[in-house]
Amino acid sequence: MRVxxxxxxxxxxxxxxxxxxxPAPNPIKTTVAALLENPDKFHRKMVQVExxxxxxxxxxxxxxxxxTTFKLDSGGKQLVVFSYGHLSVEExxxxxxxxxxYKERRVGRSTFKNEIDASPKEGGSVRxxx
Numbered sequence: 184m185r186v187x188x189x190x191x192x193x194x195x196x197x198x199x200x201x202x203x204x205x206p207a208p209n210p211i212k213t214t215v216a217a218l219l220e221n222p223d224k225f226h227r228k229m230v231q232v233e234x235x236x237x238x239x240x241x242x243x244x245x246x247x248x249x250x251t252t253f254k255l256d257s258g259g260k261q262l263v264v265f266s267y268g269h270l271s272v273e274e275x276x277x278x279x280x281x282x283x284x285y286k287e288r289r290v291g292r293s294t295f296k297n298e299i300d301a302s303p304k305e306g307g308s309v310r311x312x313x
Contacts, residue, residue, distance in 0.1 A: 222286035282307030
């Protein structure tokens with residue numbers, strides 16, 4: 184009898200935890216030009232854009248966290264992409280970027296404008312275009 188009650192309680196807890204999980208939001212498919220022309224419309228929203236990698240930098244922060252930044256170039260328009268980790272993309276690669284767009288974001292004493300945070304912990308990704 185106790186075994187069945189314990190199993191029932193565990194099952195209820197599992198169902199409750201699953202119900203609390205939020206599904207990942209579908210990103211808005213857009214262009215670099217559209218993001219730059221109307222940044223207020225996309226601020227803090229998940230977006231998906233395509234372009235070429237330019238000016239890539241793979242660095243490590245003072246506290247030891249690896250990160251990558253690059254400019255995403257599409258039709259002569261550029262914005263910055265940030266992601267934790269050292270990404271497996273190189274200069275001039277055609278990529279698809281999914282991440283949260285920020286018109287302006289402050290991190291510590293720094294201010295970043297027109298940036299996509301493509302970090303996996305934010306639900307983002309950077310992959311080579313097929």
